[in-house]
Amino acid sequence: MSFVSPPTKHWSVVELLHETVKNPNIHVRGKHSYYSNAWTGSFENSVVRYLYGDEYSLKAWESQWPVDQLHIGDYVCIGAEAVILMGGNHTHRTDWFSLYPFPDVILDAYKGKGDTVIADGAWIGMRAMLMPGITVGEGAIIASGSIVTKDVAPYTIVAGNPATVVRSRFPAPVVETLLGLGIYNWDQK
Numbered sequence: 001m002s003f004v005s006p007p008t009k010h011w012s013v014v015e016l017l018h019e020t021v022k023n024p025n026i027h028v029r030g031k032h033s034y035y036s037n038a039w040t041g042s043f044e045n046s047v048v049r050y051l052y053g054d055e056y057s058l059k060a061w062e063s064q065w066p067v068d069q070l071h072i073g074d075y076v077c078i079g080a081e082a083v084i085l086m087g088g089n090h091t092h093r094t095d096w097f098s099l100y101p102f103p104d105v106i107l108d109a110y111k112g113k114g115d116t117v118i119a120d121g122a123w124i125g126m127r128a129m130l131m132p133g134i135t136v137g138e139g140a141i142i143a144s145g146s147i148v149t150k151d152v153a154p155y156t157i158v159a160g161n162p163a164t165v166v167r168s169r170f171p172a173p174v175v176e177t178l179l180g181l182g183i184y185n186w187d188q189k
Helices: 053-057 103-109 172-181
Strands: 015-018 027-030 034-036 068-070 083-085 116-118 156-160 164-168
Touching: none
Parallel strands: 027 068, 068 116
Antiparallel strands: 015 034, 156 164
């Protein structure tokens, strides 16, 4: 596993995701996104939670239903003990009389939530939780301990349970300009 100690002493050890992620359902763009695992395990073992658990999700396997994908942009910062829930509704149907995933109906019980996307430059605070199928926009900030149940607009700060908008990081015209510039697609040179 590849860990980097940043040059400043106030940072914890970080795991560069492009070097460590092996799960075929997790797609990391670029080489700058990291997980700050100050006292927890690796990103795949500690943060991403699939329906079938680590043994299945760490390698290619034949799923009974479509597997939701996790897309992580470049320059994404993920704080310690964050959780990204994957795997749809985890076979708990809220529109059925019983929420229990009985074996004889388990194939019908699963409902995917769609892919989860964390766009470039987003910051996921420590112990935040992302529910399945959401999109965190470019440059968005998820406050520590927040539970995100809906999409977060680019350059927006959200906090709480459920997460609600605190404010935009910049005025709307600046956000439009930043998105139009596509700064995360610029050549690194």
